Amino acid sequence: MIQVTVNGKAHSFEAPLGIGALLSRLELSGKKIAVERNGEIVPKSAHAETLIRDGDQFEIVVAVGGG
């Protein structure tokens, strides 16, 4: 099991797990989102092949109403 933080909350997953699979576990597949890992953007094109690592900090964001 590896531990990662997603939007400030701890999650555990069985390794190996790609970011694409992570998004599907979090029920975010197909959503208009952006993913940042440890301060660096992971582009959509790289989600499938990028494996999550123990201790990764993810920020997953959406567009919301704002002025």
Next chain:
Amino acid sequence: MKDALVIADRSYSSRLLVGTGKYRDFAETRAAVEASGAQIVTVAIRRTNIGQNRNEPSLLDALPPSRFTYLPNTAGCYTAADAVRTLRLARELLDGHELVKLEVLGDPHTLYPNMPETLAAAQTLVKEGFKVMVYCSDDPIQSQMLEAIGCVAVMPLASLIGSGMGILNPWNLQLILEKVKVPVLVDAGVGTASDAAIAMELGCDGVLMNTAIAAARDPVLMATAMRKAVEAGREAFLAGRMPKKLYSAAPSSPTEGKIAPKAA
């Protein structure tokens, strides 16, 4: 397009830009945006709710990006680094979209812009290929600095964000309009339709607002009023107003051919 607003080589027929925050629900957001006639809408970038949003409606469904130009903002950022990071995420989220609204705030009470951080962020973003519309203080010198950095529009405040206090310093806005060649839009402070009209009559290229519409008793009706005010103000500016005079010895009706005064 007649009298188009041109920002970063794209033409817009509407000179009213609106925010999408503070509405009751997406239906109201959409109705207000439609009534405003706005083609550019600002959005914020925030963490998604994990595990509770499977069928939650999204803003992008209510306002399809195919119909509106999204302007992701950096609301809530207090440093250049956070603002840059937010807009990189926005660009990834919106599939390479480059037009953004930069705002770096100075403190959470006034939401007054932090100009040194704003200038630093603008520099980085322009270098990275972003088309930056920048919220700023109504300072003509810093507005010129932002233009020199390569921002595609400068957006001075009329008064503080969310205050509804209207155009507090039309003289500074005029100085900015004289000095800056990129579009100048009033961003923040508009409270009601006449404020928007005044901004446009001064010669501003557009007005960006959120709270003035969203916090009105009837947001959709206020959105309509704002659309008309921006159009009316623009037309008045183009028409060229008459000079102000303390009094006029030239009445509008003929002085000749008046009937004889009644004999006393």
